[in-house]
Amino acid sequence: MTPDRAQLVEHARQSIAHGSKSFAMASKLFDPATRDRAWLLYAWCRGCDDLADGQEMGHGMQIVADPAARLATIRARTALALAGQPSGDPAFDGFGLVARECGIPAAVAEDLIEGFALDAAGWRPQTEQDLYQYCYHVAGTVGVMMAIVMGVSPDDEATLDRACDLGLAFQLANIARDVREDHDAGRRYLPLDWLKELKIPESELFAPPYRKRLASLGARLAERSAAYEASARVGAAALPFRSAWAVLAAAGIYGDIAREVSRRGTTAWDTRVATSKTAKLGWVVKSWWQARRPKKGLPRPPGLWTRPRR
Template identity: 40%
Template structure:
């Protein structure tokens, strides 16, 4: 694939444009995702820049769907933007051009960003999740897919390493869900497993109408964080399979996000009246810890959990990253996009 430059302004072609695009991506991440920005500073430059381009594209797409008034239109636009990227003619925007360069340079399997697209589409249709497995299905798309793409950027396509990277993505998304219970409820969204809420006697409609940190919601939040902690621990077995220079950044992401979960725990699992935050000092401490741990993780026997199969919900991502995925969009993705197109035309 060769990226067409025909529609770019002549004085912005070539390396100068690439430099400007990367500067825009760095700024988007610096202001939009402090946790990722902090962890990314530990990556070697050859991985850091493409990872920032990847994350900027994903983050801006997420913001458009999550915060915009036209969620349906935002998802359909993202579908079209991905089509252009994979045709080698990205939209005339910094994040799109930078991501197109990543796709070309690293031969990024299309199924991975399209998994992210499917997760955003589920958001746009307001999908809720009856079970933890359903929450993990969603988390696989909006977070574990990014973990798989990060492995591709590190030139790592071994199944065991990919499975553990997806574990980390799942854990981080469960942490995000636990942190944002109140914020999501105010927006009419719920990502906690509905069967867990039912077991606790929580009336979802009443909770969304007047969000409050009742005991049942606290216990469900705790269960979700407990599962995230198990995934964080399992993910660590894959870190030694990554390039040595990349390990501190991945461990930093693990510690920073787990630290957010720790703040939720410290607040008595109340993420309704407050939103857990971590300070600069804590982040610096986790970054230092990650650097120290990265150098010792290859010492000793290989943990048996390294070879555990991928979680059922992320198996398709592992296959895609290894180049074994079926070509073309999945029937599930085509179905949800068709629903959105019908809504966009006022037919549903």
């Protein structure tokens, strides 16, 4: 039997509280109905991620022995949830609920799952465009779905492009922060072209002779993240005030991760980069003012990667 809505929301609240303090704080800025739906969407994304990577609440990523079976479980539970059938997992049941309430297209959910399929297949980006394609699957899709949760029409391509940009900004920041963690888990999200350009052997990313070159790639990821963050900030003008406030706060909080990686240079991966509670609260205040004075009318930069159209 599927839990009732209140139980699903409570499970989702606990998921975000344990899985991401940054998103948990930003989500409190939403109006209550949007907040609950954002939690339900987050819990599904977290549930998929934990299944795929053998994690618990986003922590302890490891090399799993059965990636194909885990992917099949994600697909099966998602299909049941979208069909309105009990999946046996409250994270997936909650996603089915929010998808029906908000009209989230199944195709976008399928695009997210394709990101897990890439990881399950041992995929590695060869080019910068490959990197953006991957970021779309695992995070840009989340931005699109979150915008729909906030009331954006699934047909409003321009606003959804900006929402996708925020997902790309977040994922690029994640990749910059987690280069060592990914390397230790047998993954590599730095484009092979970039490594060849700087003559960094893939198997020796953290060898002392290449540390300065690797730091320059951390700064490059931060620069790319900032470009997508700037685009997303313009898109926030299309949202209701409280949703814009939450989005801008999240953009600042997560943007600080990429900026800190760049600032640390060669020491960026000695300890995990995190945003302090004080800094998070600072962004809550700053983003309130930013949401009251939205950036409007600025065209989306033509050089940015654009999500595929369905």
